[in-house]
Amino acid sequence: MSFLQNIQDKLRPKPAVITGDGTLNEAAVRAALSQVIDPDLHKDIVTLGFVQDIRITGGAVKVTVELTTPACPVKEELKKQCQTALEKIPGVTSADVTITAKTRGPQLAKPEVSQSLGRIKNIVAVASGKGGVGKSTSAVNLAYALAKTGALVGILDADVYGPSIPLMTKVGAPEQSRDGMILPPKINGIKMISVSMFGSANKAAILRGPMAGQIIKQFLTQVAWEDLDYLIIDYPPGTGDIQLTLSQAAPITGAVIITTPQEVALIDVRKAINMFATLKVPVLGIIETMSYFVCDGCDKRHEIFRAGGGARLAGETGLALLGEIPIDPRVTVGSDEGKPIVTSDENAPAAQAYMAAAGKTAAQLSILHAQDKGVLDHFSVVWN
Amino acid sequence: MQQDLGVRAIRQFDERTLEITWSDEKTCRYDVVNLRRRCPCALCLDEWTRKPILKPEAIDESIRPVRIDSVGRYALSIKFSDGHGTGIYTYQMLRELNPQ
Numbered sequence: 001m002s003f004l005q006n007i008q009d010k011l012r013p014k015p016a017v018i019t020g021d022g023t024l025n026e027a028a029v030r031a032a033l034s035q036v037i038d039p040d041l042h043k044d045i046v047t048l049g050f051v052q053d054i055r056i057t058g059g060a061v062k063v064t065v066e067l068t069t070p071a072c073p074v075k076e077e078l079k080k081q082c083q084t085a086l087e088k089i090p091g092v093t094s095a096d097v098t099i100t101a102k103t104r105g106p107q108l109a110k111p112e113v114s115q116s117l118g119r120i121k122n123i124v125a126v127a128s129g130k131g132g133v134g135k136s137t138s139a140v141n142l143a144y145a146l147a148k149t150g151a152l153v154g155i156l157d158a159d160v161y162g163p164s165i166p167l168m169t170k171v172g173a174p175e176q177s178r179d180g181m182i183l184p185p186k187i188n189g190i191k192m193i194s195v196s197m198f199g200s201a202n203k204a205a206i207l208r209g210p211m212a213g214q215i216i217k218q219f220l221t222q223v224a225w226e227d228l229d230y231l232i233i234d235y236p237p238g239t240g241d242i243q244l245t246l247s248q249a250a251p252i253t254g255a256v257i258i259t260t261p262q263e264v265a266l267i268d269v270r271k272a273i274n275m276f277a278t279l280k281v282p283v284l285g286i287i288e289t290m291s292y293f294v295c296d297g298c299d300k301r302h303e304i305f306r307a308g309g310g311a312r313l314a315g316e317t318g319l320a321l322l323g324e325i326p327i328d329p330r331v332t333v334g335s336d337e338g339k340p341i342v343t344s345d346e347n348a349p350a351a352q353a354y355m356a357a358a359g360k361t362a363a364q365l366s367i368l369h370a371q372d373k374g375v376l377d378h379f380s381v382v383w384n
Numbered sequence: 385m386q387q388d389l390g391v392r393a394i395r396q397f398d399e400r401t402l403e404i405t406w407s408d409e410k411t412c413r414y415d416v417v418n419l420r421r422r423c424p425c426a427l428c429l430d431e432w433t434r435k436p437i438l439k440p441e442a443i444d445e446s447i448r449p450v451r452i453d454s455v456g457r458y459a460l461s462i463k464f465s466d467g468h469g470t471g472i473y474t475y476q477m478l479r480e481l482n483p484q
Contacts, residue, residue: 247456247457248455248456248459248472249456250456251454251456251457252456252457278458279456279457279458280389280390280456280457280458280475281456281457374392374407375390375391375392375407376390376391376392376393376394376454377454377457378454379391379394379452379453379454379460380451380452380453380454381394381395381396381402381449381451381452381453382450382451383396383416383448383449383450383451383452384396
């Protein structure tokens with residue numbers, strides 16, 4: 001909890017604990033829980049409508065708290081705070097807090113949305129200014145990390161010229177449904193679609209811009225994604241045709257920018273940030289890859305590509321630094337063998353950094369939806 | 385993380401007027417014939433000089449949109465009854481056009 005919230009908390013009038021005739025009631029429980037503040041949304045969990053179910057049997061209280069994302073980075077912290085708040089109510093002998101989550105999408109009903117994208121709550125672009133910064137690796141690990149928390153996740157590999165998601169996940173081939181929609185194959189519960197599923201892996205996709213654009217549009221409109229909490233789109237590197245097509249064809253909820261620490265990489269990242277600003281796609285934050293290497297012989301932290309580029313960029317642009325991912329051969333091996341590090345070696349520092357980054361990304365999306373000013377995501381007007 | 389101007393509501397106001405309510409509560413009405421004449425696409429506006437190629441008188445008063453769709457989070461596209469539909473009208477441009 002930040003200093004400011006602490007102060008706000010102290011200034012907040014303490015609601016009287018109403019126990020009526022001395023027995024415990026729901027109002028008392030709600031009053032106690034209204035002391036618990038969500039650190040991202042800066043409001044108490046009762047006002048936010050997170051408290052879903054209150055059961056009181058004698059002195060035993062059971063409460064269900066529904067968060068906005070299963071990937072909430074402060075889940076345990078909130079649970080502890082609820083527990084403490086409940087135990088302080090006079091008459092409570094035991095407190096049991098269950099945390100569940102339902103990912104929130106835009107609060108407004110969309111007038112007419114394409115069949116394919118309509119049931120996706122969040123579309124997240126994973127983009128970079130230049131190639132080779134670990135964008136696909138990050139996209140896959142973010143997706144697996146979100147899926148691990150129980151969210152429904154899909155990956156759209158939009159890198160038409162160098163699709164690498166199928167190699168990194170060893171996912172199977174898509175099928176065609178009766179109504180002509182493409183059914184994406186699933187692995188680890190994650191739905192995936194990639195250009196490489198529609199041709200030989202070694203054959204280069206030699207495509208003019210308009211052709212590539214058509215393929216991307218099909219991926220967005222003719223794939224049966226169905227219900228998803230998060231669709232992660234692995235963008236091709238740079239700021240060109242396909243990035244523009246993607247941002248036009250789909251209402252991208254937000255973008256995560258991947259960069260390495262050195263200044264030459266940051267120049268291009270600024271361009272990517274500018275592109276999203278022009279296209280009015282909110283940038284959720286920055287993930288810095290290849291941040292440092294911890295030597296297994298001497299435990300020394302080597303900052304191979306200079307230190308703190310991502311943090312400096314975050315400071316300069318006011319964006320959140322979602323994570324600093326260390327260089328670890330296990331990340332590369334995991335990617336090559338189809339076992340992303342967040343599942344193959346979950347205690348590795350790189351895996352933990354990706355898990356934390358996924359949590360922060362989900363939190364940024366929740367903040368975005370909370371600020372939703374009733375803006376339409378997507379609209380169509382037919383003229384009479 | 386800042387959120388830019390967006391469309392809160394969009395509807396056909398009357399036979400030749402489009403009405404947009406923006407996220408800052410401002411409501412603007414646009415004459416659709418004028419929107420066709422101000423089409424920002426490369427066939428109607430020179431890409432380099434930004435000088436109009438399209439002559440206003442070439443557009444008949446009877447022209448109407450067929451449908452209007454959002455483009456990403458920053459613009460809309462209008463398919464007109466003359467078959468023209470390549471213009472991407474950014475929200476910023478529409479606000480600068482604001483007739484009222």
